[in-house]
Amino acid sequence: MNDINRTLIAHFPIFEGFSAEELDSILKSVRSVRYASGQMLFEQGGQAHSFFFLLHGHLRVTKMTSDGKQIGVRYINPGEFCGIAPALGADRYPATAAPVDDSILLIWPAASWLPLAERVPKLAARVMQMLGGRLQEAHERVIELATQTADRRIANILLDLIEKSGRTDASGTEIRFPISRQDIAEMTGTTLHTVSRLLSAWEEKGIVKSGRRRIVITDKDALRKMSESRE
Amino acid sequence: MNDINRTLIAHFPIFEGFSAEELDSILKSVRSVRYASGQMLFEQGGQAHSFFFLLHGHLRVTKMTSDGKQIGVRYINPGEFCGIAPALGADRYPATAAPVDDSILLIWPAASWLPLAERVPKLAARVMQMLGGRLQEAHERVIELATQTADRRIANILLDLIEKSGRTDASGTEIRFPISRQDIAEMTGTTLHTVSRLLSAWEEKGIVKSGRRRIVITDKDALRKMSESRE
DNA sequence: ATCACTCTATGCGCAACCGCAAACTTTTGA
DNA sequence: TCAAAAGTTTGCGGTTGCGCATAGAGTGAT
Numbered sequence: 461m462n463d464i465n466r467t468l469i470a471h472f473p474i475f476e477g478f479s480a481e482e483l484d485s486i487l488k489s490v491r492s493v494r495y496a497s498g499q500m501l502f503e504q505g506g507q508a509h510s511f512f513f514l515l516h517g518h519l520r521v522t523k524m525t526s527d528g529k530q531i532g533v534r535y536i537n538p539g540e541f542c543g544i545a546p547a548l549g550a551d552r553y554p555a556t557a558a559p560v561d562d563s564i565l566l567i568w569p570a571a572s573w574l575p576l577a578e579r580v581p582k583l584a585a586r587v588m589q590m591l592g593g594r595l596q597e598a599h600e601r602v603i604e605l606a607t608q609t610a611d612r613r614i615a616n617i618l619l620d621l622i623e624k625s626g627r628t629d630a631s632g633t634e635i636r637f638p639i640s641r642q643d644i645a646e647m648t649g650t651t652l653h654t655v656s657r658l659l660s661a662w663e664e665k666g667i668v669k670s671g672r673r674r675i676v677i678t679d680k681d682a683l684r685k686m687s688e689s690r691e
Numbered sequence: 692m693n694d695i696n697r698t699l700i701a702h703f704p705i706f707e708g709f710s711a712e713e714l715d716s717i718l719k720s721v722r723s724v725r726y727a728s729g730q731m732l733f734e735q736g737g738q739a740h741s742f743f744f745l746l747h748g749h750l751r752v753t754k755m756t757s758d759g760k761q762i763g764v765r766y767i768n769p770g771e772f773c774g775i776a777p778a779l780g781a782d783r784y785p786a787t788a789a790p791v792d793d794s795i796l797l798i799w800p801a802a803s804w805l806p807l808a809e810r811v812p813k814l815a816a817r818v819m820q821m822l823g824g825r826l827q828e829a830h831e832r833v834i835e836l837a838t839q840t841a842d843r844r845i846a847n848i849l850l851d852l853i854e855k856s857g858r859t860d861a862s863g864t865e866i867r868f869p870i871s872r873q874d875i876a877e878m879t880g881t882t883l884h885t886v887s888r889l890l891s892a893w894e895e896k897g898i899v900k901s902g903r904r905r906i907v908i909t910d911k912d913a914l915r916k917m918s919e920s921r922e
Numbered sequence: 923a924t925c926a927c928t929c930t931a932t933g934c935g936c937a938a939c940c941g942c943a944a945a946c947t948t949t950t951g952a
Numbered sequence: 953t954c955a956a957a958a959g960t961t962t963g964c965g966g967t968t969g970c971g972c973a974t975a976g977a978g979t980g981a982t
Contacts, residue, residue, distance in 0.1 A: 523830060525838050526919065533830055548823030549816070555830070577816075584815065585780070585808075591822045592779030598829035599754060599764055599786070605836035606880030607756050610969065640929065649837030651970060656931060672929060672978055688757065841939065871959065882940060887961060903948055903959060923982100930977070940967080947960070952953100 464492055464566070468515060472539035474586050482580050489572045494564050501543065501557040501565070508545035508553050510567050514538050517563025518625065518637040523555045530556070531646040535637070537625050540590075546570035547577070547587060560637045605649050613648040614658055615687035618668070622677050632669065632678035640673050695723055695797070699746060703770035705817050713811050720803045725795050732774065732788040732796070739776035739784050741798050745769050748794025749856065749868040754786045761787070762877040765828075766868070768856050771821075777801035778808070778818060791868050836880050844879040845889055846918035849899070853908050863900065863909035871904050
């Protein structure tokens with residue numbers, strides 16, 4: 461009935477140090493589903509019926525502003541939990557999540573969180589660490605937005621993206637999933653115009669190469685310098 | 692040896708539904724300390740030797756930017772935990788905390804977190820909920836900074852502050868602790884000049900009354916309207 | 923193969939807001 | 953009591969980067 465093997469998840473860092481029994485226990489009431497780009501996992505304000513773990517692909521998490529615009533908050537990479545509102549005692553999702561890729565997820569019903577956390581306290585501890593990390597990141601984003609200029613913020617998010625979801629080859633490091641100028645603009649509090657202009661300028665300098673929803677960083681050091689000091 | 696009574700903490704919402712035994716268990720290895728404004732609880736990057744619970748007063752949490760400026764991240768009110776890096780598996784504090792008030796805190800040694808979380812799982816769950824809430828808030832700050840104008844952001848933070856730390860009397864709602872224009876500027880990604888100008892303008896309209904490190908909101912509805920639509 | 927659609931590029935004007943400067947007020951402390 | 957320090961107010965000029973418009977290029981559907 462449940463054909464999900466623990467070897468599917470054992471290698472992810474968040475499960476490092478977990479015993480076979482713990483992993484099996486975690487996979488007890490799980491099922492796996494494939495989502496295609498264009499579908500939606502869950503929507504902001506919707507009943508938090510499930511929580512998720514991303515095995516393959518990439519998710520985009522967005523939030524609605526008070527005036528109705530949808531803006532990107534973060535990307536989820538393989539090996540991350542997502543939609544863990546149930547673990548936080550919330551009965552509604554605080555954001556919307558949608559795949560930008562062909563993605564494969566594990567899905568647990570919300571009700572299974574509490575027993576799961578009791579059965580495998582190590583998991584609860586890890587999720588708590590993950591939350592702490594995300595809180596950290598969010599605070600750093602706040603500080604960036606509050607103190608840095610648009611070009612630095614954009615340089616920073618590109619570095620972030622290739623760090624977490626980059627694939628490096630001879631010509632540079634590419635962001636593994638499709639991402640538009642608009643997407644970057646939203647996450648950095650700028651406009652697609654500014655992003656477009658900057659990427660063009662950086663392309664001329666040989667720092668990036670970019671196409672339609674595709675970005676390759678060819679000179680990471682130059683970009684890092686750009687993110688740290690006025691050009 | 693340990694003269695800290697559970698009635699000191701029982702009334703705080705985070706301990707709602709806790710049994711006397713659980714509360715006693717929580718207070719097992721705690722001590723209480725009084726801090727005066729001007730001192731410091733812990734510093735960003737310092738060894739995370741303890742975690743804290745604020746009984747009375749107010750703390751200001753700040754972070755260092757990459758170029759060395761100190762900027763305010765949040766305020767802690769009575770009834771909140773603080774410096775819970777140990778619970779998040781971090782061995783260094785990610786921010787600096789200092790009282791802005793005469794403040795009284797409970798202090799646990801870092802090492803007591805794990806046994807405590809095991810003894811009182813309900814506490815771990817509540818702390819996790821709190822983290823979720825803070826993550827939410829941080830994301831909302833990000834969105835605000837990315838999409839709204841300076842005046843709206845300032846209106847928003849004032850509403851936030853009086854909501855969480857306001858004392859209402861006949862003439863309006865006052866922020867309970869001393870806060871300068873500079874402090875507000877840092878938290879909203881503006882400058883003290885902009886804040887000063889706006890507060891002056893709002894004072895003329897009868898929306899706020901403010902003095903040196905003191906702010907009273909006299910017309911909350913007008914401020915709320917200001918935070919929602921262009922003036 | 924063609925059309926519709928989405929994403930990208932770039933120019934130009936303008937407003938918001940920062941940066942700097944200088945004066946004023948309140949509080950603290952010797 | 954007086955001086956020093958900290959916080960606030962206000963003016964003015966200069967940039968940043970947004971808003972808007974328009975054109976072009978790449979992609980997917982029928």
